Amino acid sequence: MKKTGAQILLESLRLEGADIIFGYPGGAVLDVYDELFNFPIKHILVRHEQAAVHAADGYARATGRPGVCLVTSGPGATNTVTGIATAYMDSIPIVVFSGQVPSALIGNDAFQEADIVGITRPCTKHNYLVKDVADLARIIKEAFYLATTGRPGPVLVDIPKDVLRAATTFHYPDEVKMRSYNPTYKGHPGQIVKAVKLILKSRQPVAYVGGGTILSEAALELTEFSRLLTIPTTTTLMGLGAFPEDDPLSMGMLGMHGTYRANMAVTECDLLIAIGARFDDRVTGNLEKFAPNAKIIHIDIDPTSISKNVKVDVPIVGDVKDVLGNIIKTIVEEDIEAYKKSLQPWNKQIHEWKATYPLAYKKKKNIINPQYVVEKISELAGEDAIISTEVGQNQMWTAQYYKFMKPRTFLTSGGLGTMGYGFPAAMGAQAAFPDRLVIDIAGDGSIQMNIQELATVMQYRLPVKIAILNNHFLGMVRQWQELFYDKKYSYTCMQVQPDYVKLAEAYGAKGFRATKVEEVEAVIKKGFATDGPVIMEFVVAKEEDVYPMVPAGAPISEMLLV
Amino acid sequence: MRHTISVLVENEFGVLSRVSGLFSGRGFNIESLCVAETIDPETSRMTIVTSGNEQIVEQIKKQLHKLINVIKVIDHQEIDSLERELALIKVTAEAETRAEILRIVDIFRARVVDVTQKSYTVEITGDENKVAAIIEMLRPMGIKELVRTGKVAMGRGSKTAK
Numbered sequence A: 001m002k003k004t005g006a007q008i009l010l011e012s013l014r015l016e017g018a019d020i021i022f023g024y025p026g027g028a029v030l031d032v033y034d035e036l037f038n039f040p041i042k043h044i045l046v047r048h049e050q051a052a053v054h055a056a057d058g059y060a061r062a063t064g065r066p067g068v069c070l071v072t073s074g075p076g077a078t079n080t081v082t083g084i085a086t087a088y089m090d091s092i093p094i095v096v097f098s099g100q101v102p103s104a105l106i107g108n109d110a111f112q113e114a115d116i117v118g119i120t121r122p123c124t125k126h127n128y129l130v131k132d133v134a135d136l137a138r139i140i141k142e143a144f145y146l147a148t149t150g151r152p153g154p155v156l157v158d159i160p161k162d163v164l165r166a167a168t169t170f171h172y173p174d175e176v177k178m179r180s181y182n183p184t185y186k187g188h189p190g191q192i193v194k195a196v197k198l199i200l201k202s203r204q205p206v207a208y209v210g211g212g213t214i215l216s217e218a219a220l221e222l223t224e225f226s227r228l229l230t231i232p233t234t235t236t237l238m239g240l241g242a243f244p245e246d247d248p249l250s251m252g253m254l255g256m257h258g259t260y261r262a263n264m265a266v267t268e269c270d271l272l273i274a275i276g277a278r279f280d281d282r283v284t285g286n287l288e289k290f291a292p293n294a295k296i297i298h299i300d301i302d303p304t305s306i307s308k309n310v311k312v313d314v315p316i317v318g319d320v321k322d323v324l325g326n327i328i329k330t331i332v333e334e335d336i337e338a339y340k341k342s343l344q345p346w347n348k349q350i351h352e353w354k355a356t357y358p359l360a361y362k363k364k365k366n367i368i369n370p371q372y373v374v375e376k377i378s379e380l381a382g383e384d385a386i387i388s389t390e391v392g393q394n395q396m397w398t399a400q401y402y403k404f405m406k407p408r409t410f411l412t413s414g415g416l417g418t419m420g421y422g423f424p425a426a427m428g429a430q431a432a433f434p435d436r437l438v439i440d441i442a443g444d445g446s447i448q449m450n451i452q453e454l455a456t457v458m459q460y461r462l463p464v465k466i467a468i469l470n471n472h473f474l475g476m477v478r479q480w481q482e483l484f485y486d487k488k489y490s491y492t493c494m495q496v497q498p499d500y501v502k503l504a505e506a507y508g509a510k511g512f513r514a515t516k517v518e519e520v521e522a523v524i525k526k527g528f529a530t531d532g533p534v535i536m537e538f539v540v541a542k543e544e545d546v547y548p549m550v551p552a553g554a555p556i557s558e559m560l561l562v
Numbered sequence B: 001m002r003h004t005i006s007v008l009v010e011n012e013f014g015v016l017s018r019v020s021g022l023f024s025g026r027g028f029n030i031e032s033l034c035v036a037e038t039i040d041p042e043t044s045r046m047t048i049v050t051s052g053n054e055q056i057v058e059q060i061k062k063q064l065h066k067l068i069n070v071i072k073v074i075d076h077q078e079i080d081s082l083e084r085e086l087a088l089i090k091v092t093a094e095a096e097t098r099a100e101i102l103r104i105v106d107i108f109r110a111r112v113v114d115v116t117q118k119s120y121t122v123e124i125t126g127d128e129n130k131v132a133a134i135i136e137m138l139r140p141m142g143i144k145e146l147v148r149t150g151k152v153a154m155g156r157g158s159k160t161a162k
Helices: A004-017 A027-036 A049-063 A083-087 A116-123 A135-147 A163-164 A189-201 A213-217 A218-227 A260-268 A318-332 A333-342 A345-355 A370-381 A393-401 A421-433 A451-459 A475-484 A501-505 A517-529 B017-023 B054-066 B098-107 B126-143
Strands: A002-005 A018-022 A044-047 A067-071 A096-102 A127-128 A155-160 A167-168 A205-209 A233-235 A251-252 A271-275 A293-299 A313-319 A386-389 A437-442 A465-470 A510-513 A534-539 B004-011 B031-038 B043-051 B070-075 B081-092 B112-116 B118-128 B143-148 B154-155
Touching: A002 A004, A004 A027, A004 A135, A004 A163, A004 A167, A018 A049, A018 A421, A027 A067, A027 A096, A027 B031, A044 A421, A044 A451, A049 A067, A049 A096, A049 A421, A049 A451, A083 A096, A083 A116, A096 A135, A096 A163, A096 B143, A116 A127, A116 A155, A116 B017, A127 A135, A127 A251, A127 A421, A135 A155, A135 A167, A155 A163, A189 A271, A189 A293, A189 A313, A189 A318, A205 A218, A205 A260, A213 A218, A218 A318, A218 A333, A233 A260, A251 A260, A251 A386, A251 A393, A260 A345, A293 A318, A293 A345, A333 A345, A345 B043, A370 A437, A370 A465, A386 A393, A393 A437, A421 A437, A421 A451, A421 B017, A437 B154, A451 A501, A501 A510, A501 A534, A510 A517, A517 A534, B004 B054, B004 B154, B017 B031, B017 B043, B017 B054, B043 B054, B054 B070, B081 B126, B098 B112, B098 B118, B098 B126, B118 B126, B126 B143
Parallel strands: A018 A044, A018 A067, A067 A096, A096 A155, A127 A155, A205 A233, A205 A271, A233 A251, A271 A293, A293 A313, A386 A437, A437 A465, A465 A534, A510 A534
Antiparallel strands: A002 A167, B004 B043, B004 B070, B031 B043, B081 B118, B081 B143, B081 B154, B112 B118
16 A cells, blocks of 8 residues: 555664654645654754754663654754754754745745755754655655664654655665765774773873763763773763762763862873764864873774874774773783773872862852752752753853763753753753653753743653753853953843742743742752752852863963862 | 775765765865766765875775765776876966967867857866866966866776776
């Protein structure tokens, strides 16, 4: 029996195991929505297409499975661009389906036409314009395969309306045949032996762990590796959750707002083992002075990441899980005790750094410290809670003061730095895990960028908890103005804001506010205990800064401390 | 340093824009780019002349390879290769210079492919130096128009790039 393009799309999604579509209907995708009405896949109607993509992204980060979006042509498609670029920078597997004007009208400046394939070419891993319904099933199969294999990333499939309406025999391919795409998973055995030799020769090693470790599901292997050899371990923003932060080997985050010990350890180390990380400028600061005395081992599935910013001594192209597993296997047991012993002075040094300059802030009495709010949330939320953030100070305080213990519990826009990401991402994670506690730690600037999704979480009973650290400023920009622009607070003060408690109530959600230190814990507890979506507003110190801070372009050993 | 890079790609719509977009998006240079179908109608071959230090050229090659439609990337600096370019040169040919132009054409084993009372159009094929040399020789006669294909390149020997 023949099926239409719209039917093929939905059948293919079902065969790919998609259980939720985040979407928004429109003229070009009416045929899909018509089929979707009685189709056994849940659809969540967002209030803005950007949120659909962030939700699919949050779903993907929390579950490890690809997120799926469906939008219409023209503005529906262009509204997804920020979401797609966000997923691209952080290598998140999502597949976005956009409707397109009928084939015959493409290029005619038709109503709601946009060249979305052209627009998203530089921010997708790959994209497709489907020209013939006979290609649709194969393209969908390829789209999911590309999104989820190798270095993951977003894939967009643009489908003209006539292709959605045309019919053909449906056959979903069992496998993908692409001669031009063959990611390397297995690390080269010779390189692994070289790496092990280098590790055993080192006396001051550091494991520098990025988001690739989480994407590769290699948190266990990493933890085993670091503990086996007692190698001090620091994670990037994207790597948070890959290594339990209560472990004495954990140095927390490194980089611009990294801990003193992590930045000092990287600066002083004789071996840097980069694991699924990409030497981003927010991590390295001044490249010349980044790990200046170290040999570098770099494990990454993407060859373009290796020696892009920093020259590497032992590159290993491969999947972190496979490579770390093989490194552990290659290490001879007899060598371990002597090696661990040889690292004792180094580990002692790191503990001294930690004791001298721990993460700290000046506690205020009459006004709430934002860091304190994050600490309290961390204390009360439990290991299984999923935390998302927006971008700016809220994000950095969360990275610093929230104790992440498990992978896939932290959703944040690291590469692109997208304000407005956190709430819809939390919504996507909550849709995947209806019974887990999902919290968006937000700022007063960011939360207003996708606040419309309060309607969505109400409609689908997604009990996301939003904690707004309200300093009435675009805090991180204000911090830069304070430190580097003579305190000229040019357009960073958000004088007029909604009453967030009333706003929550307007949508039918619950809102609570804390203005005093003593109220913080009670508000958090009340928020967590309340069914359904909640906004918790914390009116915090207005001009609190994130420290440590490495000024842009400085070496990471030169930190401004509290 | 300049590198000539051959890129074997799937002959699909949009591939050229993916490749050129990669160069512009990442700030890499393109000095010339030449593209056409190969013997296999499902693949096309691009020849790109680019420049940069070792690290940049390494990135260019890796980034090209990362594009989903790219099948193979060959750096002709790493192998013994033939490189050729074709140019059409429309040169002023007045009575006093016509003979001289024909002599130059003959010396370079070029050809005159179009003639008028006032001009010759010369076709030259050769490596970069040869094309540059004939242009220099003809320049004093007055070059009215010049078009070059950009380089194509192929490895020497019986091995093929598939």
